[in-house]
Amino acid sequence: MxxxxxxxxxxxxxxxxxxxxxxxxxxxxxxxxxxxxxxxxxxxxxxxxxxxxxxxxxxxxxxxxxxxxxxxxxxxxxxxxxxxITRPELEPSVMCNRMSQHIARGTAFRRAVMWTLQTIMEAGAMGVQITISGKLRGERSGFEKHSKGILPRAGYQAGVVVAEDVVHVETKMGLIGIRIRIARKEKFVPEFELKIATKELKQKPKAEEEKEIEVVEEAQIDKTKPRTESEEIEREEKLIKEVETYEDVEEELK
Missing domain, CATH: 3.30.300.20 (K homology (KH) domain)
Structure with missing residues (x-):
């Protein structure tokens, strides 16, 4: 062979x-x-x-x-x-799976898109683009692109900074495809770096360091944290209802 x-x-x-x-x-x-x-x-x-x-x-x-x-x-x-994975909100595959489950459970696709955009950007992403295609609103197929932040589309930086994944979900209307592209700040390679003297670097006070350690310990013993992805989806569904979509804005302006 x-x-x-x-x-x-x-x-x-x-x-x-x-x-x-x-x-x-x-x-x-x-x-x-x-x-x-x-x-x-x-x-x-x-x-x-x-x-x-x-x-x-x-x-x-x-x-x-x-x-x-x-x-x-x-x-x-x-x-x-x-x-x-320490920060699942910055992983395209994880967010694709979560968004597909929201749509499969009956959540409006635009509301799911806006929630996913908001979640990814709040996690510290440099930029995000979500493309959703298929029979979204009727018998005719279509697609929509939603983006936020800075997302390199070509060149060396696009290959290094941007990660993407594609997933498909089956609904009553038909098959829907979801593609999420996320640009992460920590992977960005600057063209030049400014060298700063070590004496000028500000050190955090001990009080602040102790507070950070306490917060981490409290997060580890948090019993309200979802244990599975299904519990995470159920928790997010309650919050998604509060997300404002374009349709809601249009109704308010009428």
């Missing part, structure tokens, strides 16, 4: 694996998977928002997932490692 066919076959298997993981560990907030072949076996890195759900009780989830990857996908001796 030629090298080109091997690349195509590996890409196809990776696509099938991502589709499977997107459904199998949906409650864990699946984002991406990294596969690295070694002489010993295959290293599989799962990027999720809630690692505990993937690991399971006493590692039962990892063992079951290992058997599936080895039997159904032909991975030799898979060694699974779970990587936690």
């Amino acid at each position: 030629s090298s080109v066919k091997n690349v195509i076959q590996d890409s196809y298997k990776l696509m099938l694996l991502k589709d499977y993981l997107r459904e199998a560990i949906k409650e864990a907030g699946f984002s991406d998977v990294d596969i690295q072949k070694t002489p010993i076996g295959t290293r599989v890195g799962l990027h999720v928002t809630r690692p505990g759900i993937v690991i399971g009780r006493k590692g039962s989830g990892i063992r079951d997932l290992t058997k599936v990857l080895e039997k159904d996908f032909g991975l030799k001796s898979p060694q699974i490692s779970v990587i936690e």
